Amino acid sequence: QKEKVACFARKKIFTKEGRRILTFANIGGLKDLEIALENGAEGVGLFRTEFLFMDRGTMPTEEEQFRVYKEAAKRLDRKTLTIRTLDIGGDKSLPYLKMEKESNPFLGLRAIRLCLKNPEIFETQLRAILRASVYGNIRVMFPMISCMDEFQRAKSVLDSCKQQLEQKGVPFDSSIKIGMMIEIPSAALLAEKFAKQVDFFSIGTNDLIQYTLAVDRMNERISDLYNPLHPAVLRLIQMTISAALQAGIPCCMCGELASDERAIPLLLQYGLNEFSVSPGVLAEIKSVLLQSVGS
Numbered sequence: 001q002k003e004k005v006a007c008f009a010r011k012k013i014f015t016k017e018g019r020r021i022l023t024f025a026n027i028g029g030l031k032d033l034e035i036a037l038e039n040g041a042e043g044v045g046l047f048r049t050e051f052l053f054m055d056r057g058t059m060p061t062e063e064e065q066f067r068v069y070k071e072a073a074k075r076l077d078r079k080t081l082t083i084r085t086l087d088i089g090g091d092k093s094l095p096y097l098k099m100e101k102e103s104n105p106f107l108g109l110r111a112i113r114l115c116l117k118n119p120e121i122f123e124t125q126l127r128a129i130l131r132a133s134v135y136g137n138i139r140v141m142f143p144m145i146s147c148m149d150e151f152q153r154a155k156s157v158l159d160s161c162k163q164q165l166e167q168k169g170v171p172f173d174s175s176i177k178i179g180m181m182i183e184i185p186s187a188a189l190l191a192e193k194f195a196k197q198v199d200f201f202s203i204g205t206n207d208l209i210q211y212t213l214a215v216d217r218m219n220e221r222i223s224d225l226y227n228p229l230h231p232a233v234l235r236l237i238q239m240t241i242s243a244a245l246q247a248g249i250p251c252c253m254c255g256e257l258a259s260d261e262r263a264i265p266l267l268l269q270y271g272l273n274e275f276s277v278s279p280g281v282l283a284e285i286k287s288v289l290l291q292s293v294g295s
């Protein structure tokens with residue numbers, strides 16, 4: 001494993017046509033980031049910020065969040081840092097946040113829906129991200145977007161946070177890139193429309209598969225039906241990548257399918273240029289990618 005890491009960590013990947021393929025890491029905090037960088041991550045494609053909020057008794061303050069995002073940005077030294085806003089709900093809850101019991105939590109008040117209903121939590125996080133954005137190459141990403149209105153509302157909250165900081169003379173990257181997860185079939189089906197409004201996509205296959213096939217990603221009794229290579233799933237992925245290419249925006253994949261050896265050649269063929277995987281499998285995936293592009 002060590003040899004593999006050393007061998008692949010610094011390699012740059014190009015397709016035969018000269019397309020640059022980037023390998024990013026999915027992280028849940030600074031510890032993961034360290035492993036990611038040791039393993040040659042060229043950036044972070046997904047920072048799951050919910051882990052900063054979990055396993056504690058109170059909401060992390062703006063200052064606490066700012067410090068973590070800033071540290072991550074600095075350690076990445078101008079490499080891309082994609083910070084996803086809070087994705088709570090579904091299977092994840094916070095002990096200090098009162099949440100109504102729902103009969104279908106994965107179809108309920110989750111992720112961006114919860115944030116839009118709790119503007120204080122959302123704004124606190126967005127201000128922390130904006131303030132950290134002067135220390136590196138940060139981009140913001142909204143999870144679980146299902147319709148255009150949701151994206152526009154999230155974006156306008158970000159705009160108002162920018163105004164708040166501006167008024168106080170607090171510096172931030174005013175041209176910070178704003179992207180969205182494509183992890184709900186409605187978003188994939190409307191990828192062409194979204195691509196005109198957002199700066200980048202990231203395909204979350206874990207949820208996209210669950211919602212497309214109506215198969216709970218956590219339920220072992222139906223795991224045989226959770227088929228990442230289902231033609232309907234592949235078609236949605238292809239549509240998303242094509243829409244991004246057409247609009248000239250970057251498209252990443254941060255779901256588990258990005259590290260599925262069976263899918264990688266197909267994803268490259270679809271035109272996917274950014275693969276974001278868990279830090280532990282980066283070297284392995286780089287080697288599969290290199291093989292797939294034939295170098």
Ligand code: PEP
Nearest residue numbers: 183204205206207254255
């Ligand atoms: C996904 O849904 O594929 C994804 C990357 O997000 P999460 O696994 O955090 O829901």
Ligand code: MG
Nearest residue numbers: 183204206207
């Ligand atoms: Mg998801």
